[in-house]
Amino acid sequence: MLVTNGVYATGGRVVFGAMTNRVVVDKAITVASVNGPLATTIQGNQLGGLKFGDAAIRCVYLTNGAALTGFSLNTGATRALGDAVKERCGGGVWCESATATVSNCVISGNVAHHFGAGVFSGTLYNSRVISNVAYQGGGVASNSVFSSAFIANQAAGAGGGAFASSLFNSTIVANTANAGSGAYLSALTNCVSYYNIGGAGANYASSTLGYCCTTPAAAGIGNITNAPGFANTNGWADLRLQSNSPSINAGNNAYVTSSTDLDGNPRIAGGTVDMGAYEFQSPSSALSYAWAQQYGLPTDGSADFADTDNEGMDNWQEWRSGTVPTNAASALRIATVTNAPVGLNVSWDSVSSRSYWLERGGDLGTAPTFQTIATNIPGVTG
16 A cells, blocks of 8 residues: 655544554555655644643554555654553554564654553564653564664663664664663664663663674673764764774674665675664675774775784684684684594684584595584683
8 A cells, every 4th residue: 555745644543442543554454655754754643741641642553464664653642541552552653463564664752651652562674763752662662673773762761762672783872761771671683772871771781682882891792892983973963884883794694684774775785794773885894893993903805814813814714713813822723633432532722602513524525525523512712
């Protein structure tokens, strides 16, 4: 279903209790604007003072399997009474389940009495979630999120940007809450959560992080604390990455499930995904910039395949192996092969951030050359 340009700010329908929705999508169809969020707006209704109440209107209700793409959604609100989930969550969008999807939307200035002022439940792609306010999860709550930006959302309780959600390749800045201003009770992967304000755990709290740019240091593999290197932090005008950003090539491709970034550009450029919502499109180096900068290596590509410590592995191989490119004693190589009662005992230098597999081959002239002996062998330091 295609929707033409305009501001849609009249009418409404109740689905649950006494909560009115400006737009109700109660069939598994896609509702898309013709010319995107700058040209097409769905407005809810907020009341004076507390903004909540029986006359409040949520922007959109989405049923299972429904999709909404290419809208601005603003000034939506929920009731202060009624069902805690169905009537008091999701001022911008309320989704029946994770099978309801929202993409290419700008979701701003919405309020929810309970959870998820911007979006509650559902799956969010390539969207901007800005200046929404809720008790928990100012931006989103109970969502899966991909390649999206969360800016200046607020929660009186926890999770200014996100609450109880899973976020991938997203950027979370300038959000506020009493706890976990960036994210609370959430899982962040390939994300940037930085410059969030106030409360316990400004950038994250009670959350798991992997391959993220954040501070303070987070437990988990691949996290960095370097400033993300945004193009323009003045008013958060441009959250794209500068050409020397440590977030370039610093993510993990295994967790990439969407093909484009927030600009609609290819999600992976240069071989490895970046951290955050935007992919830098012309990296000079194939290395993780944060990793190269950590060891004083240039990020112009000149050091990618150089053997800096002269131990037989180039820097790209050292990065992939998790070894130290400036220490000749740190390399992926077999240390010993000795006889044992049940065969051979093979030892090699490993690192705790990698897992390994072992193969054998008795005749390099036959196919297949190698046979797998063991996989998913966890590395240990030393």
